Amino acid sequence: MQRSSIVFWTGALLFLAVVFAMTQLLRNEYPFFAGYVILQFVVLSVAWTILGGYAGYVNFGTNAFFGVGVYTAVLLVQAYKAPLGVQIAAAAVVGSLLGLGVGLLTLRMRGIFFSIATIALAIVIETTVTNWRFVGGAAGIQLQRPPVTAPFDSYVKMLFFVQALLVVLAVAITRFIQNSRIGRGLHALRDDELAAECTGVPTLRLKLLACVISGALISAGGAPAAMYVQYANPDSAFNLNYSVSVLAMSLIGGTSHWIGPILGAVLLGTTQQFLTVTISSEINVLVLGVMLVVFVVAAPKGIIGLFGKSFRSGGRA
Protein backbone atom coordinates (compact mmCIF):
# COMPACT_ATOMS: atom_id res chain seq x y z
CA MET A 1 0.00 0.00 0.00
CA GLN A 2 1.23 3.45 -0.86
CA ARG A 3 1.79 6.06 1.76
CA SER A 4 -0.98 8.33 0.43
CA SER A 5 -3.39 5.40 0.55
CA ILE A 6 -2.54 4.69 4.16
CA VAL A 7 -3.14 8.33 5.02
CA PHE A 8 -6.42 8.30 3.11
CA TRP A 9 -7.83 5.18 4.75
CA THR A 10 -6.70 6.27 8.20
CA GLY A 11 -8.52 9.53 7.63
CA ALA A 12 -11.64 7.74 6.37
CA LEU A 13 -11.74 5.40 9.39
CA LEU A 14 -11.17 8.31 11.74
CA PHE A 15 -14.03 10.18 10.07
CA LEU A 16 -16.38 7.20 10.47
CA ALA A 17 -15.30 6.74 14.09
CA VAL A 18 -16.03 10.40 14.88
CA VAL A 19 -19.42 10.17 13.13
CA PHE A 20 -20.27 7.01 15.03
CA ALA A 21 -19.18 8.51 18.34
CA MET A 22 -21.38 11.54 17.62
CA THR A 23 -24.44 9.34 17.08
CA GLN A 24 -23.79 7.65 20.42
CA LEU A 25 -22.92 10.71 22.50
CA LEU A 26 -25.00 13.62 21.24
CA ARG A 27 -28.60 13.71 22.42
CA ASN A 28 -29.88 16.63 20.36
CA GLU A 29 -31.13 15.47 16.92
CA TYR A 30 -30.71 18.75 15.09
CA PRO A 31 -26.99 18.42 14.20
CA PHE A 32 -27.77 15.11 12.52
CA PHE A 33 -30.66 16.63 10.65
CA ALA A 34 -28.48 19.38 9.21
CA GLY A 35 -25.39 17.20 8.92
CA TYR A 36 -27.23 14.59 6.88
CA VAL A 37 -27.94 17.14 4.15
CA ILE A 38 -24.32 18.24 4.02
CA LEU A 39 -23.04 14.64 3.81
CA GLN A 40 -25.60 13.94 1.11
CA PHE A 41 -24.29 16.85 -0.92
CA VAL A 42 -20.73 15.61 -0.45
CA VAL A 43 -21.75 12.27 -2.00
CA LEU A 44 -23.59 13.94 -4.87
CA SER A 45 -20.82 16.45 -5.63
CA VAL A 46 -18.01 13.91 -5.49
CA ALA A 47 -19.98 11.52 -7.70
CA TRP A 48 -20.86 14.32 -10.08
CA THR A 49 -17.18 15.21 -10.47
CA ILE A 50 -16.36 11.83 -12.04
CA LEU A 51 -18.36 12.75 -15.11
CA GLY A 52 -18.55 16.53 -14.86
CA GLY A 53 -15.00 17.21 -13.71
CA TYR A 54 -12.69 14.41 -14.83
CA ALA A 55 -14.46 13.71 -18.12
CA GLY A 56 -15.65 17.28 -18.71
CA TYR A 57 -19.22 16.25 -19.47
CA VAL A 58 -21.33 18.70 -17.48
CA ASN A 59 -24.30 16.74 -16.23
CA PHE A 60 -27.31 18.92 -15.43
CA GLY A 61 -29.43 15.88 -14.73
CA THR A 62 -28.21 15.36 -11.17
CA ASN A 63 -31.84 15.77 -10.15
CA ALA A 64 -32.81 12.94 -12.50
CA PHE A 65 -30.41 10.53 -10.78
CA PHE A 66 -31.28 11.86 -7.34
CA GLY A 67 -35.01 11.55 -7.96
CA VAL A 68 -34.62 8.09 -9.43
CA GLY A 69 -32.77 7.09 -6.26
CA VAL A 70 -35.54 8.50 -4.07
CA TYR A 71 -38.28 6.82 -6.06
CA THR A 72 -36.51 3.47 -6.24
CA ALA A 73 -36.53 3.56 -2.44
CA VAL A 74 -40.19 4.64 -2.38
CA LEU A 75 -41.18 1.86 -4.75
CA LEU A 76 -39.35 -0.80 -2.74
CA VAL A 77 -40.86 0.41 0.53
CA GLN A 78 -44.34 0.53 -0.99
CA ALA A 79 -44.15 -2.85 -2.65
CA TYR A 80 -41.96 -4.98 -0.36
CA LYS A 81 -41.22 -2.94 2.79
CA ALA A 82 -37.56 -3.37 1.85
CA PRO A 83 -34.90 -2.41 4.43
CA LEU A 84 -32.66 0.65 3.96
CA GLY A 85 -29.64 -1.29 2.72
CA VAL A 86 -31.66 -2.92 -0.05
CA GLN A 87 -33.14 0.45 -1.01
CA ILE A 88 -29.69 1.98 -1.42
CA ALA A 89 -28.27 -1.00 -3.33
CA ALA A 90 -31.26 -1.09 -5.66
CA ALA A 91 -31.02 2.67 -6.21
CA ALA A 92 -27.38 2.23 -7.18
CA VAL A 93 -28.31 -0.45 -9.71
CA VAL A 94 -31.12 1.63 -11.22
CA GLY A 95 -28.87 4.70 -11.22
CA SER A 96 -26.13 2.82 -13.06
CA LEU A 97 -28.63 1.64 -15.67
CA LEU A 98 -29.88 5.20 -16.08
CA GLY A 99 -26.25 6.32 -16.40
CA LEU A 100 -25.69 3.73 -19.11
CA GLY A 101 -28.82 4.96 -20.86
CA VAL A 102 -27.65 8.57 -20.69
CA GLY A 103 -24.23 7.56 -21.98
CA LEU A 104 -25.64 5.66 -24.93
CA LEU A 105 -28.19 8.32 -25.78
CA THR A 106 -25.67 11.13 -25.74
CA LEU A 107 -22.75 9.46 -27.50
CA ARG A 108 -22.68 12.05 -30.26
CA MET A 109 -23.19 15.07 -28.03
CA ARG A 110 -20.60 17.32 -26.50
CA GLY A 111 -20.55 20.48 -24.45
CA ILE A 112 -23.85 22.24 -24.03
CA PHE A 113 -25.80 19.66 -26.03
CA PHE A 114 -24.92 16.99 -23.51
CA SER A 115 -25.97 19.32 -20.69
CA ILE A 116 -29.29 20.18 -22.31
CA ALA A 117 -30.00 16.52 -23.02
CA THR A 118 -29.50 15.69 -19.34
CA ILE A 119 -31.89 18.47 -18.27
CA ALA A 120 -34.41 17.13 -20.77
CA LEU A 121 -34.05 13.62 -19.44
CA ALA A 122 -34.72 14.79 -15.89
CA ILE A 123 -37.99 16.44 -16.87
CA VAL A 124 -39.13 13.45 -18.91
CA ILE A 125 -38.51 11.10 -15.97
CA GLU A 126 -40.14 13.51 -13.55
CA THR A 127 -43.26 13.69 -15.70
CA THR A 128 -43.41 9.92 -15.89
CA VAL A 129 -43.21 9.64 -12.10
CA THR A 130 -45.83 12.39 -11.75
CA ASN A 131 -48.21 10.24 -13.74
CA TRP A 132 -47.42 7.04 -11.85
CA ARG A 133 -50.21 6.46 -9.32
CA PHE A 134 -48.54 3.66 -7.36
CA VAL A 135 -45.75 5.89 -6.07
CA GLY A 136 -48.09 8.73 -5.22
CA GLY A 137 -48.31 10.70 -8.48
CA ALA A 138 -48.11 14.48 -8.36
CA ALA A 139 -49.48 14.68 -4.82
CA GLY A 140 -46.56 12.74 -3.36
CA ILE A 141 -46.54 9.95 -0.85
CA GLN A 142 -46.13 9.57 2.92
CA LEU A 143 -43.67 6.96 4.16
CA GLN A 144 -43.52 5.20 7.51
CA ARG A 145 -40.08 4.67 9.01
CA PRO A 146 -39.47 1.16 10.33
CA PRO A 147 -38.24 0.86 13.94
CA VAL A 148 -34.60 1.84 14.28
CA THR A 149 -31.96 -0.85 14.77
CA ALA A 150 -29.37 -0.85 17.55
CA PRO A 151 -26.85 0.66 18.28
CA PHE A 152 -28.68 3.77 17.10
CA ASP A 153 -31.42 5.36 19.20
CA SER A 154 -33.02 7.42 16.45
CA TYR A 155 -33.61 6.93 12.75
CA VAL A 156 -32.07 10.26 11.75
CA LYS A 157 -28.83 9.34 13.53
CA MET A 158 -28.75 6.06 11.67
CA LEU A 159 -29.34 7.82 8.34
CA PHE A 160 -26.52 10.21 9.23
CA PHE A 161 -24.15 7.30 9.77
CA VAL A 162 -25.31 5.53 6.60
CA GLN A 163 -24.74 8.69 4.59
CA ALA A 164 -21.25 8.96 6.13
CA LEU A 165 -20.56 5.42 4.89
CA LEU A 166 -21.73 6.48 1.44
CA VAL A 167 -19.39 9.48 1.60
CA VAL A 168 -16.42 7.18 2.26
CA LEU A 169 -17.53 4.82 -0.50
CA ALA A 170 -18.03 7.62 -3.04
CA VAL A 171 -14.75 9.33 -2.19
CA ALA A 172 -12.81 6.05 -2.27
CA ILE A 173 -14.20 5.16 -5.69
CA THR A 174 -13.58 8.64 -7.05
CA ARG A 175 -10.06 8.68 -5.65
CA PHE A 176 -9.36 5.28 -7.17
CA ILE A 177 -10.59 6.51 -10.54
CA GLN A 178 -8.48 9.65 -10.35
CA ASN A 179 -5.29 7.71 -9.65
CA SER A 180 -5.88 4.93 -12.14
CA ARG A 181 -5.74 4.54 -15.91
CA ILE A 182 -9.43 5.39 -16.00
CA GLY A 183 -8.80 8.84 -14.58
CA ARG A 184 -5.93 9.56 -16.93
CA GLY A 185 -8.04 8.35 -19.86
CA LEU A 186 -10.93 10.59 -18.82
CA HIS A 187 -8.54 13.49 -18.43
CA ALA A 188 -7.25 12.88 -21.95
CA LEU A 189 -10.72 12.73 -23.47
CA ARG A 190 -11.69 15.85 -21.57
CA ASP A 191 -8.84 17.80 -23.11
CA ASP A 192 -9.28 16.51 -26.63
CA GLU A 193 -11.57 13.61 -27.39
CA LEU A 194 -10.38 13.08 -30.93
CA ALA A 195 -6.71 13.13 -30.02
CA ALA A 196 -7.35 10.74 -27.13
CA GLU A 197 -9.18 8.33 -29.43
CA CYS A 198 -6.35 8.49 -31.95
CA THR A 199 -3.73 7.65 -29.35
CA GLY A 200 -5.59 4.56 -28.32
CA VAL A 201 -7.63 5.74 -25.34
CA PRO A 202 -10.92 3.80 -25.39
CA THR A 203 -12.95 7.01 -25.08
CA LEU A 204 -16.35 5.40 -25.62
CA ARG A 205 -15.89 2.75 -22.94
CA LEU A 206 -14.44 5.26 -20.47
CA LYS A 207 -17.28 7.72 -21.05
CA LEU A 208 -19.90 5.04 -20.48
CA LEU A 209 -18.05 3.85 -17.39
CA ALA A 210 -17.97 7.38 -15.99
CA CYS A 211 -21.71 7.78 -16.67
CA VAL A 212 -22.49 4.46 -14.97
CA ILE A 213 -20.38 5.02 -11.84
CA SER A 214 -21.38 8.64 -11.41
CA GLY A 215 -25.06 7.77 -11.91
CA ALA A 216 -24.98 4.83 -9.51
CA LEU A 217 -23.37 6.91 -6.74
CA ILE A 218 -25.75 9.86 -7.16
CA SER A 219 -28.81 7.59 -7.05
CA ALA A 220 -27.41 5.74 -4.03
CA GLY A 221 -26.81 9.06 -2.29
CA GLY A 222 -30.38 10.10 -3.01
CA ALA A 223 -32.08 6.88 -1.87
CA PRO A 224 -32.02 7.52 1.93
CA ALA A 225 -33.66 10.93 1.35
CA ALA A 226 -37.05 9.16 1.07
CA MET A 227 -36.74 7.92 4.64
CA TYR A 228 -35.09 11.14 5.81
CA VAL A 229 -38.11 13.33 4.98
CA GLN A 230 -40.62 10.43 5.25
CA TYR A 231 -42.32 11.91 2.24
CA ALA A 232 -41.61 12.07 -1.46
CA ASN A 233 -43.14 14.07 -4.27
CA PRO A 234 -41.85 14.49 -7.83
CA ASP A 235 -41.54 18.25 -7.54
CA SER A 236 -39.03 18.12 -4.71
CA ALA A 237 -37.27 14.85 -5.60
CA PHE A 238 -36.55 16.06 -9.13
CA ASN A 239 -35.99 19.69 -8.19
CA LEU A 240 -33.58 21.56 -10.43
CA ASN A 241 -32.04 23.03 -7.27
CA TYR A 242 -30.18 19.74 -6.75
CA SER A 243 -28.53 20.05 -10.14
CA VAL A 244 -27.50 23.63 -9.63
CA SER A 245 -26.39 23.08 -6.01
CA VAL A 246 -24.20 20.14 -6.96
CA LEU A 247 -22.80 21.97 -9.95
CA ALA A 248 -22.04 24.99 -7.77
CA MET A 249 -20.43 22.91 -5.02
CA SER A 250 -18.20 21.05 -7.45
CA LEU A 251 -17.16 24.14 -9.37
CA ILE A 252 -16.58 26.18 -6.21
CA GLY A 253 -14.38 23.48 -4.74
CA GLY A 254 -12.65 22.67 -8.01
CA THR A 255 -13.16 19.61 -10.17
CA SER A 256 -9.65 18.41 -10.91
CA HIS A 257 -9.20 16.61 -7.58
CA TRP A 258 -11.63 14.69 -5.38
CA ILE A 259 -10.96 17.00 -2.46
CA GLY A 260 -12.51 19.90 -4.42
CA PRO A 261 -16.15 18.77 -4.38
CA ILE A 262 -15.82 17.83 -0.70
CA LEU A 263 -14.62 21.34 0.16
CA GLY A 264 -17.32 22.90 -1.99
CA ALA A 265 -20.11 20.75 -0.58
CA VAL A 266 -19.10 21.31 3.04
CA LEU A 267 -18.63 25.04 2.54
CA LEU A 268 -21.77 25.71 0.50
CA GLY A 269 -23.85 23.07 2.28
CA THR A 270 -23.07 24.58 5.68
CA THR A 271 -23.79 28.08 4.42
CA GLN A 272 -27.09 26.91 2.98
CA GLN A 273 -28.16 25.18 6.18
CA PHE A 274 -27.25 28.27 8.14
CA LEU A 275 -29.11 30.65 5.79
CA THR A 276 -32.21 28.48 5.55
CA VAL A 277 -32.52 28.45 9.32
CA THR A 278 -31.58 32.06 10.01
CA ILE A 279 -33.10 33.94 7.06
CA SER A 280 -35.13 32.12 4.41
CA SER A 281 -34.84 29.50 1.71
CA GLU A 282 -35.16 32.18 -0.99
CA ILE A 283 -32.00 33.94 0.24
CA ASN A 284 -30.40 30.52 0.25
CA VAL A 285 -31.08 30.09 -3.48
CA LEU A 286 -29.93 33.65 -4.13
CA VAL A 287 -26.61 32.99 -2.39
CA LEU A 288 -26.26 29.80 -4.42
CA GLY A 289 -26.72 31.72 -7.65
CA VAL A 290 -24.37 34.51 -6.65
CA MET A 291 -21.62 32.15 -5.44
CA LEU A 292 -21.91 30.13 -8.65
CA VAL A 293 -21.57 33.21 -10.83
CA VAL A 294 -18.76 34.72 -8.75
CA PHE A 295 -16.69 31.54 -8.71
CA VAL A 296 -17.17 30.71 -12.36
CA VAL A 297 -16.09 34.24 -13.26
CA ALA A 298 -13.36 34.91 -10.71
CA ALA A 299 -11.95 31.50 -9.76
CA PRO A 300 -12.58 29.12 -12.65
CA LYS A 301 -10.49 26.38 -11.05
CA GLY A 302 -12.29 26.63 -7.75
CA ILE A 303 -10.85 26.75 -4.26
CA ILE A 304 -8.21 24.13 -4.97
CA GLY A 305 -7.11 26.16 -7.97
CA LEU A 306 -6.27 28.98 -5.57
CA PHE A 307 -3.92 26.77 -3.62
CA GLY A 308 -1.53 26.13 -6.43
CA LYS A 309 0.20 23.06 -7.68
CA SER A 310 -0.29 20.51 -4.96
CA PHE A 311 -3.84 19.75 -6.07
CA ARG A 312 -3.44 20.01 -9.83
CA SER A 313 -5.00 17.17 -11.73
CA GLY A 314 -2.81 14.16 -12.28
CA GLY A 315 -0.98 14.67 -9.01
CA ARG A 316 -1.27 11.70 -6.69
CA ALA A 317 -3.02 11.98 -3.37
Place this chain on the structure above:
Amino acid sequence: MFSIDLLRDAVVLGVLLGCFYAAVSIGLSISFGLLDVPHVAHPAFLVLASYGVYLLNDSYDIDPLLAGLLLTPLFFLLGLVTYRLYHETFEKRGSDAAVRGIAFFFGVAFIIEVLIILQFGVDQRSVTASYIGKAWRFGDLRIPIRQLVAFAVAIGLTVLLAAYLSKTFMGRAIRAVAQDEEGLRLMGANPVRIKQVAFGIATAVLGIAGALLIIVAPVEPTLDRVYIGRTFCVVVMAGLGSISGTLIASIILGVAESIVLTMFGASWAPAISFALLLGVLAVRPQGLLGR
Protein backbone atom coordinates in the same frame (compact mmCIF):
# COMPACT_ATOMS: atom_id res chain seq x y z
CA MET B 1 -62.91 10.59 -26.49
CA PHE B 2 -60.96 10.78 -29.70
CA SER B 3 -62.65 12.26 -32.71
CA ILE B 4 -61.76 14.07 -35.91
CA ASP B 5 -63.33 17.27 -34.61
CA LEU B 6 -61.26 17.13 -31.47
CA LEU B 7 -58.11 16.51 -33.45
CA ARG B 8 -58.89 19.42 -35.77
CA ASP B 9 -59.40 21.75 -32.81
CA ALA B 10 -56.18 20.52 -31.23
CA VAL B 11 -54.25 21.17 -34.43
CA VAL B 12 -55.67 24.68 -34.87
CA LEU B 13 -54.92 25.63 -31.28
CA GLY B 14 -51.53 23.94 -31.58
CA VAL B 15 -50.57 26.09 -34.57
CA LEU B 16 -51.53 29.23 -32.64
CA LEU B 17 -49.58 28.03 -29.63
CA GLY B 18 -46.65 27.11 -31.85
CA CYS B 19 -46.39 30.61 -33.31
CA PHE B 20 -46.33 31.96 -29.78
CA TYR B 21 -43.46 29.57 -29.00
CA ALA B 22 -41.66 30.96 -32.05
CA ALA B 23 -41.88 34.45 -30.55
CA VAL B 24 -40.35 33.38 -27.24
CA SER B 25 -37.66 31.23 -28.90
CA ILE B 26 -36.51 33.51 -31.66
CA GLY B 27 -34.14 35.45 -29.41
CA LEU B 28 -32.47 32.21 -28.39
CA SER B 29 -32.28 31.25 -32.03
CA ILE B 30 -29.97 34.24 -32.46
CA SER B 31 -28.03 34.08 -29.18
CA PHE B 32 -27.54 30.31 -29.03
CA GLY B 33 -28.20 29.36 -32.64
CA LEU B 34 -26.08 31.97 -34.36
CA LEU B 35 -23.69 33.15 -31.66
CA ASP B 36 -23.12 29.84 -29.81
CA VAL B 37 -23.73 31.46 -26.42
CA PRO B 38 -25.19 28.77 -24.10
CA HIS B 39 -27.87 31.16 -22.92
CA VAL B 40 -29.77 29.04 -20.38
CA ALA B 41 -30.93 32.26 -18.73
CA HIS B 42 -32.92 33.20 -21.85
CA PRO B 43 -36.22 31.96 -20.36
CA ALA B 44 -35.41 33.73 -17.09
CA PHE B 45 -34.97 37.01 -18.99
CA LEU B 46 -38.29 36.22 -20.68
CA VAL B 47 -40.09 35.86 -17.35
CA LEU B 48 -38.34 39.00 -16.11
CA ALA B 49 -39.78 40.87 -19.10
CA SER B 50 -43.23 39.52 -18.25
CA TYR B 51 -42.94 40.93 -14.76
CA GLY B 52 -41.81 44.25 -16.21
CA VAL B 53 -44.94 44.27 -18.36
CA TYR B 54 -47.03 43.33 -15.34
CA LEU B 55 -45.57 46.24 -13.37
CA LEU B 56 -46.29 48.78 -16.15
CA ASN B 57 -49.79 47.36 -16.70
CA ASP B 58 -50.65 47.18 -13.05
CA SER B 59 -49.40 50.59 -11.93
CA TYR B 60 -49.93 52.76 -15.05
CA ASP B 61 -52.59 50.78 -16.88
CA ILE B 62 -50.47 50.58 -20.03
CA ASP B 63 -51.52 48.05 -22.66
CA PRO B 64 -49.32 44.94 -22.24
CA LEU B 65 -48.08 44.97 -25.83
CA LEU B 66 -47.15 48.65 -25.60
CA ALA B 67 -45.47 47.94 -22.27
CA GLY B 68 -43.46 45.18 -23.92
CA LEU B 69 -42.43 47.61 -26.64
CA LEU B 70 -41.36 50.13 -23.99
CA LEU B 71 -39.19 47.46 -22.38
CA THR B 72 -37.26 46.62 -25.54
CA PRO B 73 -34.65 49.42 -25.24
CA LEU B 74 -33.96 48.39 -21.65
CA PHE B 75 -33.60 44.76 -22.65
CA PHE B 76 -31.37 45.76 -25.55
CA LEU B 77 -29.02 47.36 -23.01
CA LEU B 78 -29.32 44.31 -20.75
CA GLY B 79 -28.30 42.15 -23.70
CA LEU B 80 -25.29 44.36 -24.49
CA VAL B 81 -24.08 44.19 -20.90
CA THR B 82 -24.69 40.45 -20.59
CA TYR B 83 -22.80 39.64 -23.75
CA ARG B 84 -19.90 41.91 -22.82
CA LEU B 85 -19.61 40.18 -19.46
CA TYR B 86 -19.83 36.73 -21.05
CA HIS B 87 -17.25 37.62 -23.65
CA GLU B 88 -14.75 39.15 -21.24
CA THR B 89 -14.95 36.29 -18.74
CA PHE B 90 -15.42 33.23 -20.94
CA GLU B 91 -14.96 33.61 -24.68
CA LYS B 92 -11.68 35.48 -24.28
CA ARG B 93 -10.22 32.84 -21.98
CA GLY B 94 -10.75 30.03 -24.40
CA SER B 95 -11.43 26.35 -24.41
CA ASP B 96 -14.09 25.32 -21.91
CA ALA B 97 -16.02 28.58 -22.33
CA ALA B 98 -19.26 26.78 -23.20
CA VAL B 99 -19.21 24.52 -20.15
CA ARG B 100 -18.51 27.25 -17.63
CA GLY B 101 -20.81 29.52 -19.59
CA ILE B 102 -23.78 27.23 -18.89
CA ALA B 103 -22.95 27.25 -15.21
CA PHE B 104 -22.73 31.03 -15.33
CA PHE B 105 -26.08 31.45 -17.04
CA PHE B 106 -27.72 28.95 -14.69
CA GLY B 107 -26.49 31.07 -11.81
CA VAL B 108 -27.89 34.18 -13.48
CA ALA B 109 -31.25 32.44 -14.04
CA PHE B 110 -31.43 31.48 -10.36
CA ILE B 111 -30.59 35.01 -9.25
CA ILE B 112 -33.34 36.45 -11.47
CA GLU B 113 -35.84 33.89 -10.15
CA VAL B 114 -35.12 34.77 -6.53
CA LEU B 115 -35.13 38.51 -7.15
CA ILE B 116 -38.58 38.17 -8.74
CA ILE B 117 -39.78 36.10 -5.78
CA LEU B 118 -38.44 38.65 -3.30
CA GLN B 119 -40.12 41.50 -5.17
CA PHE B 120 -43.42 39.97 -6.27
CA GLY B 121 -43.85 36.81 -4.19
CA VAL B 122 -44.58 33.37 -5.58
CA ASP B 123 -48.18 34.06 -6.63
CA GLN B 124 -49.26 34.03 -10.24
CA ARG B 125 -49.56 37.43 -11.92
CA SER B 126 -51.61 38.43 -14.93
CA VAL B 127 -52.35 41.55 -16.96
CA THR B 128 -55.59 43.22 -17.98
CA ALA B 129 -56.47 44.40 -21.48
CA SER B 130 -59.65 44.67 -23.50
CA TYR B 131 -58.85 41.60 -25.61
CA ILE B 132 -58.05 39.28 -22.73
CA GLY B 133 -60.83 36.94 -21.68
CA LYS B 134 -62.86 37.17 -24.88
CA ALA B 135 -63.07 34.55 -27.58
CA TRP B 136 -64.10 34.12 -31.20
CA ARG B 137 -66.27 31.26 -32.26
CA PHE B 138 -65.98 29.46 -35.57
CA GLY B 139 -68.77 26.90 -35.51
CA ASP B 140 -68.01 24.85 -32.43
CA LEU B 141 -64.34 25.89 -32.29
CA ARG B 142 -63.62 28.54 -29.66
CA ILE B 143 -60.44 30.55 -30.04
CA PRO B 144 -59.42 32.94 -27.25
CA ILE B 145 -58.54 36.33 -28.68
CA ARG B 146 -55.43 36.47 -26.52
CA GLN B 147 -54.11 33.49 -28.51
CA LEU B 148 -54.88 35.28 -31.77
CA VAL B 149 -53.08 38.42 -30.60
CA ALA B 150 -50.05 36.35 -29.64
CA PHE B 151 -50.23 34.55 -32.98
CA ALA B 152 -50.36 37.76 -35.03
CA VAL B 153 -47.57 39.49 -33.09
CA ALA B 154 -45.42 36.37 -33.23
CA ILE B 155 -45.77 36.09 -36.99
CA GLY B 156 -45.00 39.78 -37.40
CA LEU B 157 -41.93 39.51 -35.17
CA THR B 158 -40.59 36.48 -37.02
CA VAL B 159 -41.05 38.05 -40.44
CA LEU B 160 -39.42 41.29 -39.30
CA LEU B 161 -36.41 39.52 -37.81
CA ALA B 162 -35.99 37.25 -40.81
CA ALA B 163 -36.07 40.33 -43.07
CA TYR B 164 -33.63 42.15 -40.83
CA LEU B 165 -31.16 39.27 -40.90
CA SER B 166 -31.29 38.79 -44.66
CA LYS B 167 -31.80 42.33 -46.02
CA THR B 168 -29.99 44.84 -43.84
CA PHE B 169 -26.24 45.36 -43.62
CA MET B 170 -26.08 44.66 -39.89
CA GLY B 171 -28.28 41.59 -40.24
CA ARG B 172 -25.99 40.13 -42.87
CA ALA B 173 -22.99 40.95 -40.73
CA ILE B 174 -24.58 38.97 -37.88
CA ARG B 175 -25.04 35.94 -40.09
CA ALA B 176 -21.52 36.36 -41.38
CA VAL B 177 -20.08 36.35 -37.87
CA ALA B 178 -21.94 33.11 -37.22
CA GLN B 179 -20.44 31.50 -40.29
CA ASP B 180 -16.86 32.63 -40.12
CA GLU B 181 -15.67 34.87 -37.34
CA GLU B 182 -12.05 34.77 -38.43
CA GLY B 183 -12.98 35.71 -41.97
CA LEU B 184 -14.85 38.73 -40.69
CA ARG B 185 -11.86 39.77 -38.64
CA LEU B 186 -9.68 39.59 -41.74
CA MET B 187 -12.11 41.87 -43.55
CA GLY B 188 -11.36 44.50 -40.92
CA ALA B 189 -14.65 44.16 -39.05
CA ASN B 190 -14.93 43.69 -35.31
CA PRO B 191 -16.74 40.40 -34.67
CA VAL B 192 -17.15 41.08 -30.95
CA ARG B 193 -19.07 44.30 -31.58
CA ILE B 194 -21.32 42.64 -34.13
CA LYS B 195 -22.02 39.77 -31.75
CA GLN B 196 -22.74 42.22 -28.98
CA VAL B 197 -25.34 44.03 -31.08
CA ALA B 198 -26.83 40.69 -32.16
CA PHE B 199 -27.12 39.58 -28.55
CA GLY B 200 -28.68 42.93 -27.71
CA ILE B 201 -31.32 42.42 -30.40
CA ALA B 202 -31.92 38.84 -29.25
CA THR B 203 -32.56 40.15 -25.74
CA ALA B 204 -34.59 43.17 -26.87
CA VAL B 205 -37.05 40.87 -28.64
CA LEU B 206 -37.77 39.39 -25.22
CA GLY B 207 -39.57 42.59 -24.25
CA ILE B 208 -42.32 41.78 -26.75
CA ALA B 209 -42.09 38.03 -26.11
CA GLY B 210 -42.48 38.63 -22.37
CA ALA B 211 -45.62 40.66 -23.06
CA LEU B 212 -47.01 37.77 -25.11
CA LEU B 213 -46.11 35.31 -22.35
CA ILE B 214 -48.17 37.15 -19.77
CA ILE B 215 -50.99 37.85 -22.26
CA VAL B 216 -51.36 34.16 -23.10
CA ALA B 217 -51.40 32.94 -19.48
CA PRO B 218 -50.55 34.15 -15.96
CA VAL B 219 -46.85 33.96 -15.04
CA GLU B 220 -45.02 32.83 -11.91
CA PRO B 221 -41.34 33.28 -10.96
CA THR B 222 -40.25 29.71 -11.73
CA LEU B 223 -42.03 29.55 -15.09
CA ASP B 224 -38.65 29.81 -16.83
CA ARG B 225 -37.82 26.19 -16.01
CA VAL B 226 -40.46 24.81 -18.37
CA TYR B 227 -39.41 27.25 -21.02
CA ILE B 228 -35.81 26.05 -20.96
CA GLY B 229 -37.15 22.88 -22.57
CA ARG B 230 -39.48 24.61 -24.98
CA THR B 231 -37.07 27.25 -26.25
CA PHE B 232 -34.05 24.94 -26.58
CA CYS B 233 -36.23 22.28 -28.18
CA VAL B 234 -37.36 24.76 -30.80
CA VAL B 235 -33.91 26.15 -31.51
CA VAL B 236 -32.21 22.75 -31.74
CA MET B 237 -35.02 21.23 -33.78
CA ALA B 238 -34.97 24.23 -36.11
CA GLY B 239 -31.32 23.78 -36.91
CA LEU B 240 -29.23 26.31 -35.08
CA GLY B 241 -29.88 29.84 -36.16
CA SER B 242 -32.46 29.21 -38.87
CA ILE B 243 -35.31 31.72 -38.48
CA SER B 244 -37.74 29.97 -40.81
CA GLY B 245 -36.78 26.70 -39.13
CA THR B 246 -37.66 28.26 -35.79
CA LEU B 247 -41.20 28.93 -36.97
CA ILE B 248 -41.63 25.41 -38.35
CA ALA B 249 -40.15 23.75 -35.26
CA SER B 250 -42.33 25.89 -32.99
CA ILE B 251 -45.46 24.86 -34.83
CA ILE B 252 -44.47 21.19 -34.60
CA LEU B 253 -43.94 21.58 -30.86
CA GLY B 254 -47.19 23.52 -30.42
CA VAL B 255 -49.25 20.95 -32.29
CA ALA B 256 -47.58 18.05 -30.47
CA GLU B 257 -48.25 19.63 -27.08
CA SER B 258 -51.81 20.49 -27.99
CA ILE B 259 -52.59 16.97 -29.21
CA VAL B 260 -51.04 15.35 -26.14
CA LEU B 261 -52.96 17.79 -23.96
CA THR B 262 -56.25 16.79 -25.57
CA MET B 263 -55.61 13.07 -25.58
CA PHE B 264 -53.65 12.37 -22.39
CA GLY B 265 -54.24 15.39 -20.18
CA ALA B 266 -52.21 18.31 -18.89
CA SER B 267 -49.91 16.31 -16.61
CA TRP B 268 -47.98 14.91 -19.58
CA ALA B 269 -47.57 18.26 -21.34
CA PRO B 270 -44.27 19.41 -19.75
CA ALA B 271 -42.44 16.33 -21.01
CA ILE B 272 -43.36 16.84 -24.67
CA SER B 273 -40.83 19.54 -25.46
CA PHE B 274 -38.05 17.76 -23.60
CA ALA B 275 -38.84 14.39 -25.17
CA LEU B 276 -38.86 15.97 -28.63
CA LEU B 277 -35.59 17.69 -27.79
CA LEU B 278 -34.00 14.42 -26.66
CA GLY B 279 -35.21 12.71 -29.80
CA VAL B 280 -33.84 15.42 -32.06
CA LEU B 281 -30.50 15.51 -30.23
CA ALA B 282 -30.11 11.76 -30.46
CA VAL B 283 -31.26 11.28 -34.05
CA ARG B 284 -30.67 14.47 -35.96
CA PRO B 285 -28.51 16.91 -33.95
CA GLN B 286 -28.19 19.32 -36.88
CA GLY B 287 -31.95 19.97 -36.78
CA LEU B 288 -34.57 20.16 -39.51
CA LEU B 289 -32.94 22.93 -41.49
CA GLY B 290 -29.40 22.64 -40.16
CA ARG B 291 -26.71 25.01 -41.27
